[in-house]
Amino acid sequence: MRxxxxxxxxxxxxxxxxxxxxxxxxxxxxxxxxxAAGVRPDPYRIWLSEVMLQQTTVAAxxxxxxxxxxxxxxxxxxxxxADADVMAEWAGLGYYARARNLLKCARVVADDxxxxxxxxxxxxxxxxxxxxxxxxxxxxxxxxxxxxxxDGNVERVMARLHDEHAPLPGVKPVLKDHAAHLTPALRPxxxxxxxxxxxxxxxxxxxxxxxxxxxxTPCRARxxxxxxxxxxxxxxxxxxxxxxxxxxxxxxxxxxxxxxxxDKGLLGGMLGWPGSDWNEAPTEAxxxxxxxxxxxxxxxxxxxxxxxILQVRMAELPAGFNLSDGQEIIKRHDFRPSDxxxxxxxxxxxLHR
DNA sequence: GACTCGTGGTG
DNA sequence: TCACCAAGAGT
Numbered sequence: 001m002r003x004x005x006x007x008x009x010x011x012x013x014x015x016x017x018x019x020x021x022x023x024x025x026x027x028x029x030x031x032x033x034x035x036a037a038g039v040r041p042d043p044y045r046i047w048l049s050e051v052m053l054q055q056t057t058v059a060a061x062x063x064x065x066x067x068x069x070x071x072x073x074x075x076x077x078x079x080x081x082a083d084a085d086v087m088a089e090w091a092g093l094g095y096y097a098r099a100r101n102l103l104k105c106a107r108v109v110a111d112d113x114x115x116x117x118x119x120x121x122x123x124x125x126x127x128x129x130x131x132x133x134x135x136x137x138x139x140x141x142x143x144x145x146x147x148x149x150x151d152g153n154v155e156r157v158m159a160r161l162h163d164e165h166a167p168l169p170g171v172k173p174v175l176k177d178h179a180a181h182l183t184p185a186l187r188p189x190x191x192x193x194x195x196x197x198x199x200x201x202x203x204x205x206x207x208x209x210x211x212x213x214x215x216x217t218p219c220r221a222r223x224x225x226x227x228x229x230x231x232x233x234x235x236x237x238x239x240x241x242x243x244x245x246x247x248x249x250x251x252x253x254x255x256x257x258x259x260x261x262x263d264k265g266l267l268g269g270m271l272g273w274p275g276s277d278w279n280e281a282p283t284e285a286x287x288x289x290x291x292x293x294x295x296x297x298x299x300x301x302x303x304x305x306x307x308x309i310l311q312v313r314m315a316e317l318p319a320g321f322n323l324s325d326g327q328e329i330i331k332r333h334d335f336r337p338s339d340x341x342x343x344x345x346x347x348x349x350x351l352h353r
Numbered sequence: 354g355a356c357t358c359g360t361g362g363t364g
Numbered sequence: 365t366c367a368c369c370a371a372g373a374g375t
Contacts, residue, residue, distance in 0.1 A: 049371085050371065052371090053370085054371070054372045054373070055372055056359090056360080056361095056371080056372095057361075057362075057369090057370050057371090058370090059361090059362080060360075060361065060362090093359080094359030095358055095360085095372085095373085096358080097373075097374075098372090098373080101374090128373095129374090130373085131373045131374080132372085133371070133373085134372075134373085151372075152372085153371065154371090170354090192371095193371090196371055197371095199371090206363085206364070206368090206369095236367095239367095265357085265358085266358065266359090267358090267359085268358090302359090302360085302366095303359060305357065341360095355375100356374100358372105358374090361370095363366105363368085363369085364368090
């Protein structure tokens with residue numbers, strides 16, 4: 001048997017051979033036949049997909065990616081888009097700072113870099129919304145540079161391959177070091193995608209399919225029977241529950257009173273309903289005095305670090321209402337629930353149940 | 354290093 | 365039902 005610990009390039013080759021047989025088709029990937037014909041990945045599409053894939057599943061991203069690239073085929077098209085259009089198109093995908101930084105980045109590339117993405121890690125990580133993972137992923141996948149990607153998949157695969165029991169995030173540098181030693185000089189872009197595919201399909205968080213894993217022989221955790229319990233993570237804080245009110249108002253023409261949320265903070269830059277703060281004991285904060293009707297049902301929604309229970313109130317918007325800061329009237333025919341972040345769309349959904 | 358920042362799928 | 369999880373970044 002070959003000694004994998006001494007010859008990491010043998011592991012890389014084994015994984016690339018597995019990848020050539022099992023690579024999944026994705027809208028942003030260049031298939032083997034196109035690749036053979038000389039087609040290179042489009043940096044714009046790789047960048048867009050990688051930003052969308054941050055903490056987000058491939059299944060959730062696919063439709064958004066298709067809509068974005070159909071509407072804005074190049075980075076210059078995206079750079080010229082209106083902020084509100086981009087935020088509306090991103091609605092429902094979550095982590096809205098990604099959309100704001102996406103637009104910032106597109107404008108830097110279009111305005112300052114002649115519409116050409118940097119092809120190095122250093123050039124890429126200087127851009128808004130591109131951190132250590134995404135800079136490595138773009139330079140590897142789009143430009144075939146030997147950078148090492150370290151995402152949740154790679155962390156899990158490396159923790160198991162080397163049977164590392166120290167908890168994340170502390171052990172991250174060690175896992176990164178393991179991953180770096182395996183990154184091959186040949187086909188580093190395919191290799192990066194291969195490790196992540198391995199983590200997503202074989203070396204899964206629960207009940208990994210070790211029996212069919214291309215690295216089943218060298219894997220130390222499989223040898224020790226600890227694969228399913230790795231990687232260890234430091235325990236998270238429990239989520240508190242917060243409460244609040246939102247107020248949905250329409251005028252005689254059926255137009256809606258809404259609010260553009262400030263760029264910083266939760267749901268930043270997104271459209272939503274006027275409402276109260278969200279905390280343990282909310283106080284009503286209607287945008288105008290009226291006989292607000294209780295919808296008799298509540299919105300339950302869970303964010304990253306708290307649960308939310310919203311009471312939804314409804315009233316008619318008086319004629320001649322003066323908009324205050326951040327408020328907008330959305331014309332009846334311009335209103336689309338799909339432009340709203342999910343928690344706000346849930347409140348809207350209560351209107352017709 | 355510790356927080357903040359969404360959403361939908363899954364066991 | 366509910367905690368965990370997903371191709372993390374910014375502060």
